[in-house]
Structure formats: C-alpha cells, structure tokens
Amino acid sequence: MFHNLMLVDSHCHLDAQEFGNVPVIVAKRAAAKGVSWIVIPAVERANFDTVRGLAHQFDGGIYALGIHPMYVPAASEADLAALREQAERSLHDPRFVAIGEIGLDFFVPGLREGELREKQELFYAEQLKIARDLGLPVILHVRRSQDIALKYLRRFPVSGGLAHAFNGSQQQAKAFVSMGFALGFGGAMTFTRALQIRRLAVELPSSALVLETDAPDISPSWLHPLSNSPEQLPDIAAVLAELRGQPVAEIARQTTENVARVLPRLGSLMMA
Numbered sequence: 001m002f003h004n005l006m007l008v009d010s011h012c013h014l015d016a017q018e019f020g021n022v023p024v025i026v027a028k029r030a031a032a033k034g035v036s037w038i039v040i041p042a043v044e045r046a047n048f049d050t051v052r053g054l055a056h057q058f059d060g061g062i063y064a065l066g067i068h069p070m071y072v073p074a075a076s077e078a079d080l081a082a083l084r085e086q087a088e089r090s091l092h093d094p095r096f097v098a099i100g101e102i103g104l105d106f107f108v109p110g111l112r113e114g115e116l117r118e119k120q121e122l123f124y125a126e127q128l129k130i131a132r133d134l135g136l137p138v139i140l141h142v143r144r145s146q147d148i149a150l151k152y153l154r155r156f157p158v159s160g161g162l163a164h165a166f167n168g169s170q171q172q173a174k175a176f177v178s179m180g181f182a183l184g185f186g187g188a189m190t191f192t193r194a195l196q197i198r199r200l201a202v203e204l205p206s207s208a209l210v211l212e213t214d215a216p217d218i219s220p221s222w223l224h225p226l227s228n229s230p231e232q233l234p235d236i237a238a239v240l241a242e243l244r245g246q247p248v249a250e251i252a253r254q255t256t257e258n259v260a261r262v263l264p265r266l267g268s269l270m271m272a
Helices: 023-032 045-055 069-074 077-090 114-134 146-155 170-178 195-203 230-244 248-262 264-270
Strands: 007-009 035-041 061-065 096-105 138-143 161-164 181-185 209-211
Touching: 007 209, 007 230, 007 248, 023 035, 023 230, 035 045, 035 096, 035 230, 035 264, 045 061, 045 077, 061 077, 069 096, 069 114, 077 096, 077 114, 096 114, 096 146, 096 161, 096 264, 114 138, 114 146, 138 146, 146 170, 161 248, 170 181, 170 195, 181 195, 181 248, 195 230, 209 230, 209 248, 230 248, 248 264
Parallel strands: 007 035, 035 061, 061 096, 096 138, 138 161, 161 181, 181 209
Antiparallel strands: none
16 A cells, blocks of 8 residues: 555654754654654644644654643633634645544543533534534544543544544444544553553454554653653554564554544555
C-alpha cells in the first residue's frame, strides 16, 4: 500500500515547551529512526497557529485543531467559533487531518463534577458537531470517560478517528472500533504492571491498533520519569511486536495502514 516501511506517531505534542526551540530537530531525529509522520494535535485556541506552522516545517508534519478537555475551564464560546472558522479555512491544507485533541477527562479532581463537567461535555459535543459538519475524523482524549464519550458519539456521529492513550475495557474498545475508531497504544503499554493495557494490546485485532508517544508525556518504562519523545516510537513498536508475537515490520505496516484508514487525509498524503 505504501512506498516503504514507516512508523506514524499518531499523537505527539511536538509544540510543547519541553522541546524548547528545537522541535524540528527532534522530528528529524525521529524520522532517521523510521518515524515518517507525526500527528500534532492542538489543545487550545492559542496554539492553533503554532501546530499548523510546526507541521509545515518538516516533511512528515501533520496537525489537528481542537480544544483539549483540560483546557476547557479557561476556554470560551468564542474559542469554539474560532475553531469552526479555522477548521473550515484549513480544509484546503492537506496537512490538516482531524479535529483534536478533544474529549472528556474525568480523572482530574474538579473536572469530573459540577459546572466544569457540564462545560467539558458541552465543548465535546460542540466539537463533535464541527467534525461532523466538516466530514472530519476526531482525535479523542477519553481518560476515565469512555462510556460518556461513546454516548456523545452515538448522538453526534463522526467519521471515526483515534481514541488516544486507550485504557478502557474490551467492551468499550469494541464499541469505539465499531464506530470507525482505532485505539492508541504508547508508553503506558511498556510497563509490565499495566496489565489491562497489555491485555488489550494482545487481544484486540491488529486492525484496531495505532502507535503513539503522547510526547512529552507518558514516557516508556525505560525513560520514565524523563520527558518522552517521538524518537522512542520504534522501541514502543518493538514492545507491541513482542507482546503480540509479531515481527516489528508487520506491526509498523499494520499500524501505519490503520492510521491512514482512520485519518484519510493523511492516507492521501502517504500515497501521494
């Protein structure tokens, strides 16, 4: 399907301050290790221009625009209007592939109840509507919130996407997959104590899996507690290959095809 073997980091905050003023150098070092594409999701209106600009500074740069649930408390309805306007304007840009990072976070105390929970759910619903209206997939944050995230997807169906850093049940995994989603596996999978994530990584069909770093967060076991980097993706892929008893080349091929399927604009770039 593709010209040569490649890995895709399907979720990397390459614009984060941890990368200082050298994110492009980091991306190029990752590319030298086989990480041919890096998806950079926005987290708030203030970094829409940043992720767009960064994605255009190296060959494999891809971006998504959205408002992360942990940034919702400080966000306004004007930010939602700006997201819709900028997403519409970016449709001509082949490097713009999704609405994200959006979703729900019911892990952080204070975000999971009361007015902030209501605001999270409102922003999630409104961003799903933007994705639906523009025919775009979404990149989802679903920490401790899988069932409610699924409820809104049934109400506002979108064209699939990615459920990043997936840590739900087998039943929840199957529900996301049935809606056209792939599930992101990264550094958490490399810890031997992460029994549920490792079980999912083995038992789910290979067509459901994508690789990610979530860099600079969720560092793999050998790097923790230091900051993560897209350069770690080949070693994370090797862990998935070992868990599943498959060659790394097969894992790379399958996970790359999966990203291309659920982010079709990226798939078009890959085959250009």
